[in-house]
Amino acid sequence: MKKVKPQNQSFEIRGRQGYLAQPMMKALGVKIEKIEAGEVWLSMPFHKRFTQHHGYLHAGAYTSMMDSASGFAAFTLMAEDEEVVTTDFKNSFLRPATGERFLAKARVIKPGKTLYFTQCDCFALEGEKEKIIAQMTATMMAVKYEGSAADQ
Numbered sequence: 491m492k493k494v495k496p497q498n499q500s501f502e503i504r505g506r507q508g509y510l511a512q513p514m515m516k517a518l519g520v521k522i523e524k525i526e527a528g529e530v531w532l533s534m535p536f537h538k539r540f541t542q543h544h545g546y547l548h549a550g551a552y553t554s555m556m557d558s559a560s561g562f563a564a565f566t567l568m569a570e571d572e573e574v575v576t577t578d579f580k581n582s583f584l585r586p587a588t589g590e591r592f593l594a595k596a597r598v599i600k601p602g603k604t605l606y607f608t609q610c611d612c613f614a615l616e617g618e619k620e621k622i623i624a625q626m627t628a629t630m631m632a633v634k635y636e637g638s639a640a641d642q
Contacts, residue, residue, distance in 0.1 A: 494567055494601055496527040501566040505530065508565060512558065520555050528598040530562040533615075535591045547587035549624070552594070556581065556610045556626045559596035564606035564630035567598060572632040577605070579628035587623050589614030596626075606630040
């Protein structure tokens, strides 16, 4: 995708503040690796409490990270009075999630006035090795900001 100019020059600050307002990401140990206009990378460590019955990282854990990375990638391009919500996503699981940590690299592939189409690749990292484990396509929607559930 060609570089898209964000509608709000404080997109990085807003993205970091929005991220900090998500208790789920904190519970999973997710950290911000990169925020640029139209692109966000998030990472999380492996933790046994988030595994499934075979000992792999549970798809629900890293799918949550991928959804957030995709949403924040779209959010970086939105106007100051807009918030982001996910309207749909499809996740393809390519291999078991084994590794020391996991990295979700999300980018906007087509921005619109209301809908933003994103793609996110999730990688398992083991030392210097990086293996793709999942790929998500998602649609994000810009909505007028009217306060968050946390404000109420």
